[in-house]
Amino acid sequence: MFYLVGIGLKPEHLTLEAQNILKECSEIYLERYTSQYSEGSFEFLEALLGRKVILTDRHEVENEFGKKLQKAKSGNVALLVFGNALTATTHIQLLLDCRKFKVPFSFIPGISLTNFIALSGLQEYKFGRSVTIVQPEANYSPDSFYDFIKENQKLGLHSLCFLDIKQEKKKLLSIKEALGILEVIEGKRKDSLLKKSVLVGIAGAGSSKMQIKAGSVNDLKRFSFNSFPQALIICGSLSEKEREALNALSV
Template identity: 40%
Template sequence: MIKIIGIGLWDERSMTIKAQEEAADCDIIYAEFYTSKMFGSTLKKLEKKIGKEIQELSREEVESGKEILKKAKKQKVGLLVGGDAMTATTHAQLILDAAKAGVESKIIHGVSIFSAAAGLSGLQSYKFGKTVSIPFEDLESPYNVIEENQSIGAHTLCLLDIRDGKFMTVNEAIRKLLKIEKAREENVFMKDSLAVGIARAGSPKPVVKAGTAEELLKKNFGEPLHVLIIPGKLHFAEEGALELLKK
């Protein structure tokens, strides 16, 4: 059996009781931190919480899945992932590969950035459109998704790239979007566009700031992880929530 276990957003205390119990029941426990990183914890703290040794896997090892599925044919294997269990495409593919290999699978959900971002910003979760990742490479796909969401009045949650120990900041993401706007001139994301920056969601002291893109560029959001929200059409209650975040 293979279990994909979501362990939340910040530290070992972010794990649900069910996640802890399911992990402790495994014969082998792996973890991956390339889709999300637990900045408030360490591997040793997670091991102490669960009571078992944890082996960290590389991106290639998870995406291949060969070793994981080989072990899962005879033993209970757990894969710990930051946030919720199935938000990354890689984890969904692992479940599909397990089914093809005749390996039973189980999903244990965890606290997700999708719900946390909506809650911290005061924006209504059902009014979010497609989520987009903003990579370090100069790609225009994030701009296209924001434009598509705006056409139906939906908010856009932008997940910021993690690459080789580098973590994109809200400021970098805004600069990238403004660069695309300058080239395309489609009035999708301008200096006076409203945005919300969030840092360290799930931690004891998350940072949440709303303002124009130009205003947020001047803000210091501190340590990672960061996400950026581009609001769509606002309900009056959402407007009130964002006003509080502008102070």
């Protein structure tokens, strides 16, 4: 069996289900190019499982995982992913490959950032589509995420913005950097969405250093977010109850 396992945002987010399954696996891989822990370490995860965990990279998962999937025909092989799995297209492709090559598979869900957004006091059903804010590169500066945020706002909905890994692939994008990227787009378009909106920054979800800060662009720029991963919410219209909860639950 091939197990695609979401491991959450810290080692303690492991579910009983994941622990039980990993005990039965002959090979356990961890991909860490899409995110990282908010607290705890790879070494602690290994100690917790009492098992060796093999690190794998994007290239291997996207191009060379077929051999591992073949092994899952006779044995148990697991791929661990931070947060919940299947958000990245690559991971869906692995399941499609399993179907194609008749490899049995099982999806094991994990705690993700989306499980924390209501802790801000914002109502979950008032979130529109999520977007990812991408760091512009020399020949590639997408800004479709800005259009999606605008569409959400027209409907009065909040936008959860995931923050991408920077192009060098070594650093997660920060809230401050994401605000800078949005301001550049906004400047080009002569728009004022950011200035008019209440924003919420979430840093280190699930860790003891978790921070939820609500305020204006300048409030968030001045605030010291000092843990990762980070995410940004751009609020749509706020009900009275949401305002009350946002004030009470964020710093």
